[in-house]
Amino acid sequence: MEQIIKDTTANSAPLGLFGFGMTTILLNIHNAGFFELNAMIMGMGIFFGGIQQVIAGIMEWKKGNMFAMGAFISYGFFWLSLVALWLLPLMGVAKPDGTSMGFYLSMWGIFTLAFFIGTLKGNTIGKLIFGSLVILFALLSVASFTGNESVHTFAGYEGIICGSFAFYEAAALIINEKFGKSVLPL
Numbered sequence: 001m002e003q004i005i006k007d008t009t010a011n012s013a014p015l016g017l018f019g020f021g022m023t024t025i026l027l028n029i030h031n032a033g034f035f036e037l038n039a040m041i042m043g044m045g046i047f048f049g050g051i052q053q054v055i056a057g058i059m060e061w062k063k064g065n066m067f068a069m070g071a072f073i074s075y076g077f078f079w080l081s082l083v084a085l086w087l088l089p090l091m092g093v094a095k096p097d098g099t100s101m102g103f104y105l106s107m108w109g110i111f112t113l114a115f116f117i118g119t120l121k122g123n124t125i126g127k128l129i130f131g132s133l134v135i136l137f138a139l140l141s142v143a144s145f146t147g148n149e150s151v152h153t154f155a156g157y158e159g160i161i162c163g164s165f166a167f168y169e170a171a172a173l174i175i176n177e178k179f180g181k182s183v184l185p186l
Contacts (some may be wrong), residue, residue: 009063011177014170016056016072023049023079028159031140031152042083049079067118078108102145109137123186125169126158131161 023044030037053076060068085104088093096104116130139155142148172184 009059010073011173012056012059012063014070015052015059016068016076017166017170017173019048019050019052019056020072020075020168021163021168024163024166025160026163028136028156028163030156031159032156033153037086042065042086045079045083050083051078051080052076053079067115071115074111076108098144098147102141104142105137105144109134109141112137125165125172125186129162129165129169132158132165136162 005128017153023041026044027041029035030041053072055076057072057074057076059071060072085096085101112130112133116127116134119126119130136155139151143152143155168184169186171185175183176186
């Protein structure tokens with residue numbers, strides 16, 4: 001007789017989604033021109049957007065969720081690499097120029113497009129998160145390649161929306177689980 005083992009581990013998706021969403025919102029408030037790049041964004045990028053998402057991804061690996069594992073670990077390391085790109089010049093490593101940042105952001109956009117395609121068989125909020133993230137990377141790539149500050153500012157507003165979608169999904173997952181029903185649609 002085959003024994004069925006019930007998964008009793010917690011859903012780590014809200015952990016990763018809050019890490020991504022909140023860090024994305026804060027960085028893009030900066031991109032929209034409300035304040036300068038500062039230690040708050042870098043701290044969020046390292047710990048909440050970076051390490052927390054990697055932890056969530058490892059937890060998703062344990063659950064066998066390849067999509068969430070790949071997304072959380074990858075975007076966690078995106079945040080860590082982005083902060084490194086800001087900090088390494090302080091240690092004498094050449095600062096990335098607009099062209100190299102354009103290619104960096106383009107590669108992340110292409111990577112994100114693959115995940116967006118994966119969301120087409122999922123819920124609406126997942127499509128909104130990854131679809132808006134593809135657009136965000138495209139806008140930031142164009143801004144980096146061209147140096148166009150208007151595009152960069154517009155990307156900031158679009159990024160606030162993207163991060164808000166992730167924040168919403170995290171909140172919905174927690175609220176829906178606590179109420180035992182769909183209070184906030186996904």
